Amino acid sequence: MSGAFNQHWHFAIVGAGLSGACLALLLARERSQWNILLIDTQNPDSPTEPDHRSSALSASTVDVLQTMGLWSTLEAKTAAITAIDVSDRGHAGSASLNAAEQNLGAYGHVVENAQLASVFEQALTEFPNITCVKSPAPTAIKPRQAGMGLTLEQGDCLADLVVLAGGEHRPLAEKLGIGYRTYDYQRVALVANLTMAEAHDGLAHERFTGNGAIALLPLPGEGEKRVSLVWTLSPEQAEEMQGASAEDFIVSLNQQLGSRAGTALEADFCQCFPVKKIIAEEQVRSHLLLLGNAAHSMHPVAGQGFNLSVRDIATLTELLSKSYSEGIQPGDLSVLQGYAKLRKDDQGRTVALSDKLPKLFGMDEPLAMAARNIGLVTLDLLPPLRQGFARFGAGLMARRAQLRE
Ligand SMILES: Cc1cc2nc3c(=O)[nH]c(=O)nc-3n(C[C@H](O)[C@H](O)[C@H](O)COP(=O)(O)OP(=O)(O)OC[C@H]3O[C@@H](n4cnc5c(N)ncnc54)[C@H](O)[C@@H]3O)c2cc1C
Numbered sequence: 001m002s003g004a005f006n007q008h009w010h011f012a013i014v015g016a017g018l019s020g021a022c023l024a025l026l027l028a029r030e031r032s033q034w035n036i037l038l039i040d041t042q043n044p045d046s047p048t049e050p051d052h053r054s055s056a057l058s059a060s061t062v063d064v065l066q067t068m069g070l071w072s073t074l075e076a077k078t079a080a081i082t083a084i085d086v087s088d089r090g091h092a093g094s095a096s097l098n099a100a101e102q103n104l105g106a107y108g109h110v111v112e113n114a115q116l117a118s119v120f121e122q123a124l125t126e127f128p129n130i131t132c133v134k135s136p137a138p139t140a141i142k143p144r145q146a147g148m149g150l151t152l153e154q155g156d157c158l159a160d161l162v163v164l165a166g167g168e169h170r171p172l173a174e175k176l177g178i179g180y181r182t183y184d185y186q187r188v189a190l191v192a193n194l195t196m197a198e199a200h201d202g203l204a205h206e207r208f209t210g211n212g213a214i215a216l217l218p219l220p221g222e223g224e225k226r227v228s229l230v231w232t233l234s235p236e237q238a239e240e241m242q243g244a245s246a247e248d249f250i251v252s253l254n255q256q257l258g259s260r261a262g263t264a265l266e267a268d269f270c271q272c273f274p275v276k277k278i279i280a281e282e283q284v285r286s287h288l289l290l291l292g293n294a295a296h297s298m299h300p301v302a303g304q305g306f307n308l309s310v311r312d313i314a315t316l317t318e319l320l321s322k323s324y325s326e327g328i329q330p331g332d333l334s335v336l337q338g339y340a341k342l343r344k345d346d347q348g349r350t351v352a353l354s355d356k357l358p359k360l361f362g363m364d365e366p367l368a369m370a371a372r373n374i375g376l377v378t379l380d381l382l383p384p385l386r387q388g389f390a391r392f393g394a395g396l397m398a399r400r401a402q403l404r405e
Pocket of ligand 1: 303
């Protein structure tokens with residue numbers, strides 16, 4: 001291992017979560033001559049809790065997964081969102097969005113993160129130009145003349161481009177003097193899978209309550225009665241809910257769901273994620289790129305974090321491949337700056353919307369309540385606005401990357 005490990009890699013990706021694995025796969029299929037080191041920094045002796053979240057994959061993400069040849073395997077593990085009901089607890093405003101009305105097959109496809117990760121994991125074994133290593137996080141990262149150096153348990157390695165992928169690798173970026181802007185929403189996203197009394201029929205719910213948002217996303221299988229819950233609560237409420245008996249949990253949840261979203265019968269676990277917006281002040285340097293949660297973490301309300309990363313990954317792969325065919329190596333600063341420039345608008349728009357929605361819906365002042373009810377009613381009445389909302393959610397407002405077919 002160590003001989004091969006000490007070679008000069010085209011790419012060393014730190015973090016084998018969803019973003020890191022997806023990038024490794026897209027790069028590997030784009031150019032077989034690129035050698036890619038994927039460093040899985042999860043400690044097998046103290047593995048982190050399994051990820052019980054589900055992700056709503058946007059049309060732009062499905063498009064990339066199709067190009068990667070993974071969609072045919074994944075599709076059966078997803079549930080299509082064919083309609084969305086947006087409502088405000090205790091207020092008149094509501095909006096119903098229907099994909100067929102807008103000539104869309106679906107607004108998105110929901111997959112459990114564990115399923116997506118296992119499809120990625122299987123695909124990683126199929127590329128001889130990807131080397132996966134398990135290692136604690138690198139202890140040092142240093143710019144070298146010919147690339148970026150990393151110090152790992154296995155020894156030192158050098159890569160044209162080091163990618164820090166995943167939130168836990170922010171400290172490495174900070175070691176290089178890269179700052180972060182953090183906003184703490186003082187909220188916790190409580191995640192659970194629910195069994196409902198009724199079949200979901202592809203309908204997703206986004207319900208705003210005085211205390212935050214509830215999202216119910218359809219999951220595949222079991223008579224279409226399973227849904228993924230994301231319930232945004234204050235840290236105290238989340239702690240209380242996590243500690244509640246199964247019966248009390250369901251009673252409290254059903255009180256918030258009201259009649260619109262159906263009746264929950266059972267919840268199979270609870271997992272909590274602190275909700276913060278954490279944005280890197282720089283995403284690229286010579287031989288360095290920040291990706292996924294290492295570049296931008298946002299409020300989960302709009303379900304955009306991973307989708308945004310996939311659009312980043314697709315554009316990055318396109319630009320690196322194009323410049324490589326012109327003899328330019330992957331860590332070249334001007335290429336990376338070109339990537340950052342191309343991705344700026346989509347990133348800015350997505351982070352801003354994910355930030356504004358929960359703030360507007362979290363307020364109980366009369367003006368804010370009026371604004372959001374008018375907003376919801378307007379959204380329901382005006383087709384162009386609905387179309388715009390749907391195109392944003394589907395990731396179709398962003399430029400489509402040109403990848404090798
Ligand atoms: C409650 C909630 C709901 C969300 N819903 C959506 C949604 O519907 N749609 C959407 O696009 N985004 C959603 N997001 C955002 C999305 O989860 C993140 O954008 C995404 O997880 C970022 O992945 P990442 O790889 O960049 O970083 P991270 O999630 O920070 O993970 C990276 C790190 O986790 C570890 N890791 C995790 N899984 C594995 C694995 N299988 N194998 C090895 N290592 C692993 C690795 O150590 C890696 O370094 C949601 C976020 C939350 C909190």
